[in-house]
Structure formats: C-alpha cells, structure tokens
Amino acid sequence: MNVALRSLALAFALALVGACGGSARPATPTADPLAGRYTATGGGGAIAAVNALAKRFSESHPGVVFQIDETGSDAGVNLATSGGVDFGFTSRALTASEATQLSAVGIGLAGTCVIVNAANPVKNLNKEQVRQIFAGDITNWKQVGGQDLQIKVFIREANAATRGSFESYFFGGKATYVKDATEVFELEQTLKAVGSFGASIGMATASSRTVSETTVNVLTIDGVAPSPENLVNGTYKVGRPLLIVVPSDAAKVKPAIKAFLDFVRSPEGQKLAASTY
Template sequence: MKNKQIYLLGIIILACAGITVAYSVIAHSEDSVISIVGSSTVQPVAQALAKEYMVQHPNVKVTVEGGDSNVGIQSVKSGSASIGTVSRNLTETESDGLNQYQIGEDSIAVIVNPTNPVNSLTTDQLRDIYQGKISNWKQVGGEDAPIKVIIREAGSGTRITFEDILFGSTVPQDNFTIGISTYQVMQDVAVTPNAIGYVSQNALNTGVKVMGINGISPTDANIASDRYVLKRPLIFLVKGTGNSAIDDFINFSLSPEGQKIVNQTEYNTNSTKEYSVTGAG
C-alpha cells in the first residue's frame, strides 16, 4: 500500500512538473513574438526599430503591420497585437486601459504640385480650403484654377490630427478626393497641377512642393521650437502591463540607441529628402 502511495505521488509530481514545463514553453513562446499594428506613419519607424532589435535579440521575432491609428487602438485593445501604434493623441475613452509611450514626433506637411506658384498659406486660408470656402487658387494669390483637395481616409491619424489642429474636431469632407495612404496622396499631388494634400513630413519626396504655413516651413528647428504648428506625436500603445519582451522592446525604443533610429528613419524609402521647402522661416 505504501509503495502504491509513493507511485501515485510520483505521478502527481511528474504531472505538475509537466504542467510547469509546458507553461514555461508557452510563456517563452509568447514572449518571443511581438506583433505591432497600426498607424502607417509609425510603421517605418517600428520596422526600423524591430530590425535592429531582432539583430540584438535573435530569439525574439517582431512583426510590424500598417493600417491606421484606429486599427492600432482596436488591435491592442482586442489583444490581437502586442503593441498598437498611433500618430495622434488619444481621447480619454480610447486611452482607457492602455499605457502610452511617445517614441517621437512628426510634423504634417501641406504639399502642392511643384508647378504651383503659391509658396505659403495662412492657417485661415488652409482652413477655408479644407472647408470648401476657398475653391480657386487665385483666391490665395495663385493662378485662376480650381483647387483639387486631397484628404486622407477616415481613421487616418494624419487626417485626425490635421483636422483637430485646424478645426478642433473632425470635419465631414465628402466632396474631396480621398488618398488611402501617404504615398497615394503624394503621387496624386505630384501628377495633378492644381492639387493640395497633407502628409507626414518625414515621408516627403522630390515630386512635391512643401507649403509654408503662416510663412513658416517645417524644418527641424521650426518644429522643435513650436513655430511650425502642424505636428503630432508618434506613440506605442500597450494594454495593461505587457510582458518582459514587450517591456524590453519599449525600453530599447526609448533608449538613446532607439531614439537615434527613430530620428534617422526615412518613412519613404525612395525619398532623397531633397524636396522643395518654401516659406519665410
């Protein structure tokens, strides 16, 4: 009888050990995969950070997917992503249950076709253009030609921030052309003489001209000094406390090494950064 009890005790111990080992394997497997989903503006930055992080941590796999800021919030809240990314400030409701880590800052550039003679707009003029009150370039010192207004899709962090800065809220704009990505907006503006659009400043290429806003161009110095008004944060979102791998990746992103990667990342891999910037400042 005593031997039987010892035998049963051995089975229980082995079973518990098996559960412990299985848990350790599962936990290690979960910690070794970090999925990042959200803003297309943050995507290239996240990809650059992930690439270097995986070099230093070969046992960790980091995947990065784009979409928009709303997708980033929904994905991290639902648990389908380890980290959500946004390129705008969150509302109180959106931020509930989420930890926010600002990894950088980006400005929004207003762009036109290189042939457009207008070099700068005031915020009032820009606001009136995107409300349809100004519809011809001659109204702002340009040629007698209708303005083709291009906006981003609903849910885009770039659009939400742009409208929040200009109007204090989102504005229905059903009569304008919609570009579903930063690159489509730039492409449309580059081939349309009378077009105007807005994109991440760090995604600019040589096919477009950047407008000054209130005579101030989006240079690094003007952005840092707050002279240029169209700018927004780049944020990583984590639900709850995350785990050791997520925490370590966040810490890496915020470290001097990670910040150097953020600051050096070209959002558009085809960009030479030799775009035309106009304005007084």
C-alpha cells in the first residue's frame, strides 16, 4: 500500500473512532420547562399533605422549588384569588362566592379534635360536655371525672377553619366562650399551649402532627376517635375538606402548577395525601 493510501486509511480509522464516541462530548441535558420557584400558602390542616405532595413532585422535577407557608385558610383563598401566590390550600370548603373565582382539588378530609394535656386522665367527653366546658358551664375537671383542677380553655383565632368547624358542630353556629378563654394562632401554638398547662383543653386539627405530639392527648367524642377511617365512614362527625385552590381562569395558572395539580389528582397523589393523616 503506498503512502497516500495508508494516510487515507488512517484518517478514515480516526474518523470512525470519533464517530463511535471516542472523543465526542456528552449531550447537553434538556432543561425542564417546568423549572422555577413557586409559592403557596394556606391553612395548617392541609399543610402536611401539601408538603408531601410538593416534595414528591419535586423529586420528579428537581428544578421545581416550592415555598410553602402556613397563614390560614382565609389567606390561602384570598392570595390565590388575587395572584399573590401560585396556589392556595384550605382546610375548609369554599364559600359560594369563592367558588366562582377558584377551582379546587380535593386532597382529603381533616377532623377537628379536642385535645388535653397528656397528664389529664380524662380520655372521652360527650358532645354536650365539650360545649359546656368551652362555654364556661363546666369549670372543673372533677365535674367530668377528672382531677380537682380549674379548666383552662384555649381557642383558635376567630377566622380559623378549625374554630369554624368546632363551633358548627358543638355549638350549632357562633359560640359564646368562657370569659377567660385564651386565643392562640395556628396548630403549633395550640399544641404548645395545651402541652404546657396541665388543666388545659383546646381545639386542633386531627392530623398526624397532633396525634404524634407527646405533650397532649386527643380525646374521643362520644366514644369515637377522630381517625381517618372514622372521618371517611362518617362516625366521627367533626370534619372538613382539604383543598388546593387556583384561579378558575386557566390562563392565570402556570404550566408547572397545572402539572402539579395533575399529579395531585392522580391515584398516586391521592394515596400520598391520604397517608399524611
């Protein structure tokens, strides 16, 4: 083989090696079109499910980052309506007026429960006893089988979904509370307050967070525990829907949020949300 042919063969061989990837650069990964930072806010009753759903979605879309805050159901509804956040979440049903401006995706049910300090021997109250305690008609734990201690009542803030569902069931509407009842804000403050006062009682969302708190006990009401099963089958009566809400106008909903809501609606998403309660 002459020199020219040998040179041509060598050049061909080198080109072939290069074509087979010997020196080829790796392909640039395609950017996720959903990537970005997104905000959400709403009621504490729904936040465990929302956090779990957002975490799972971000695992499939690492470029998607959620900032999730607990500000109350009313704030979640108002900010979702105004566009102040990318989506809101609530632990109550939408009003007729709100439903004309927002679309909702259900993520489960939340019970409203009654909690006492972990040192309290009382494990069950009936519906009327609860009403009488919070109204100030029963003022000492010995009146319901407990110790001889004056009852300290903690209630949620006026616009809280927890308080609204509590009043609806136990009072049949707006409640008149004992005069020295102390108002607390959000679930964590409620747990801290009741867990710090041995003779206290309060209202809270019946979530995994509440049940796992070792400083308080969740009471049964008329012998029925606020478990997810009892909420679904209707034997526990104090429940409310958990919702993610976005503007009804689809043009105002970002593509990433639409994709997130598709995941939320899926069997996997619904199962994940249910596992948080």
